[in-house]
Amino acid sequence: MNDTNEPGIQLCPRCGTTAHxxxxxxxxxxxxxxxxxxxxxxxxxxxxILSVGLLSSPEPSTIxxxxxxxxxxxxxxxxLIVFVASFVIPMAKLIALWVLLSHSYNPSSPPVxxxxxxxxxxxxxxxxxxxxxxxxxxxxxxxxxxxxxxxxGPAAWCFGATVILTMAAAESFDPRIMWDKYREQNNVE
Amino acid sequence: xxxxxxxxxxxLCGGCDTVLAIEHGRPSAQRCPICxxxxxxxxxxxxTTLALVITALVTLGMLWSFxxxxxxxxxxxxxxxxxxxxxxxxxxEERFIAFLLALTLGIAPALELLGIATIVMTQLGAKGFRQWxxxxxxxxxxxxxxxxxxxxxxVAGIKLTDYAEVIPGIALGSMFALLLLGIFINNGxxxxxxxxxxx
Numbered sequence: 001m002n003d004t005n006e007p008g009i010q011l012c013p014r015c016g017t018t019a020h021x022x023x024x025x026x027x028x029x030x031x032x033x034x035x036x037x038x039x040x041x042x043x044x045x046x047x048x049i050l051s052v053g054l055l056s057s058p059e060p061s062t063i064x065x066x067x068x069x070x071x072x073x074x075x076x077x078x079x080l081i082v083f084v085a086s087f088v089i090p091m092a093k094l095i096a097l098w099v100l101l102s103h104s105y106n107p108s109s110p111p112v113x114x115x116x117x118x119x120x121x122x123x124x125x126x127x128x129x130x131x132x133x134x135x136x137x138x139x140x141x142x143x144x145x146x147x148x149x150x151x152x153g154p155a156a157w158c159f160g161a162t163v164i165l166t167m168a169a170a171e172s173f174d175p176r177i178m179w180d181k182y183r184e185q186n187n188v189e
Numbered sequence: 190x191x192x193x194x195x196x197x198x199x200x201l202c203g204g205c206d207t208v209l210a211i212e213h214g215r216p217s218a219q220r221c222p223i224c225x226x227x228x229x230x231x232x233x234x235x236x237t238t239l240a241l242v243i244t245a246l247v248t249l250g251m252l253w254s255f256x257x258x259x260x261x262x263x264x265x266x267x268x269x270x271x272x273x274x275x276x277x278x279x280x281x282e283e284r285f286i287a288f289l290l291a292l293t294l295g296i297a298p299a300l301e302l303l304g305i306a307t308i309v310m311t312q313l314g315a316k317g318f319r320q321w322x323x324x325x326x327x328x329x330x331x332x333x334x335x336x337x338x339x340x341x342x343x344v345a346g347i348k349l350t351d352y353a354e355v356i357p358g359i360a361l362g363s364m365f366a367l368l369l370l371g372i373f374i375n376n377g378x379x380x381x382x383x384x385x386x387x388x
Binding site: 014015016017066069070073075078081082085110111112115116118119122126127129130131132133134135136137138139140141142143148152156157160161164167171175176179180 | 203204205206223224225226257258260262267269273274277278281283285286287289290293317320321323324331334337338340341342343344345347348349350351352353384385387
């Protein structure tokens with residue numbers, strides 16, 4: 001490790017990353033970011049994400065309203081995918097992060113399944129961004145003056161921030177802390 | 190490969206910190222025996238990685254240059270390129286959404302691909318710059334969301350089919366090609382081997 005001018009801080013000699021034994025303030029950062037994400041998830045699902053006016057006046061719709069629209073159009077597989085990506089995944093991710101946090105303080109058994117849950121949580125979160133892409137594409141594509149128009153609602157901002165915050169929360173978490181606690185409590189090397 | 194030719198390096202498991210002997214270029218994923226976290230990366234040679242990355246860069250250029258979708262409604266045709274979508278969103282005060290689009294479909298994939306190409310192909314730049322490039326590659330990987338956008342385009346297209354004619358553009362093909370290239374690059378890229386090329 002390379003020493004820096006600041007005492008106690010070392011850099012990886014190969015890639016220059018600041019070396020930490022564990023991610024700094026992992027549990028507190030994960031908790032703070034996940035609470036912020038949960039707070040934004042409520043307006044993201046109750047406020048309109050999109051107002052679509054196709055040969056009619058603009059009608060605001062929420063994320064779940066968009067899922068119902070897709071189902072009524074006969075595209076139930078896509079409706080299911082959007083429902084899972086936009087509602088189930090962010091919700092499940094928040095619950096998974098809180099489960100991981102609670103076990104980080106008091107793991108009763110080797111956290112093998114929880115480590116797997118962490119990697120799954122980290123990988124799957126990005127798929128929630130699908131609704132943001134739908135909004136952006138519809139907005140850019142459907143601008144035909146009085147004939148057809150799309151307006152972006154306040155929920156788009158909230159939902160985008162929710163996805164970013166949950167991704168940041170998962171990134172802040174360090175699964176090795178669960179193993180540290182387990183080894184400490186069970187005197188395992 | 191015979192057992193005599195196998196080479197190993199010592200590494201720590203990212204899941205539980207167990208010290209492991211990790212096999213270089215192992216074709217199938219090696220897992221930590223304690224927590225089952227995958228610990229190896231791919232076995233592509235520098236030449237294979239470079240070929241895939243350059244192809245992906247050209248495809249990314251096409252994705253940004255040609256229309257992704259066009260909408261035909263009552264005799265009017267509206268093509269949509271990604272750059273056009275970002276400008277439209279930014280001009281209508283939806284700058285946060287425009288930024289997300291630019292980051293996930295442009296900045297992140299371009300930095301990741303250019304960083305890999307620079308480190309693999311050249312000895313360009315001081316060591317500090319190459320270290321920054323490597324850290325950027327690692328940081329940008331989770332923000333590259335081309336596959337998620339491809340799903341978003343399918344959903345948006347289906348939502349509009351009842352009201353207008355949706356015409357797929359050249360960039361949509363580029364997007365699906367990039368999706369496949371991304372899978373090949375990520376599965377084959379050996380991060381440890383890439384780090385050794387920093388200098």
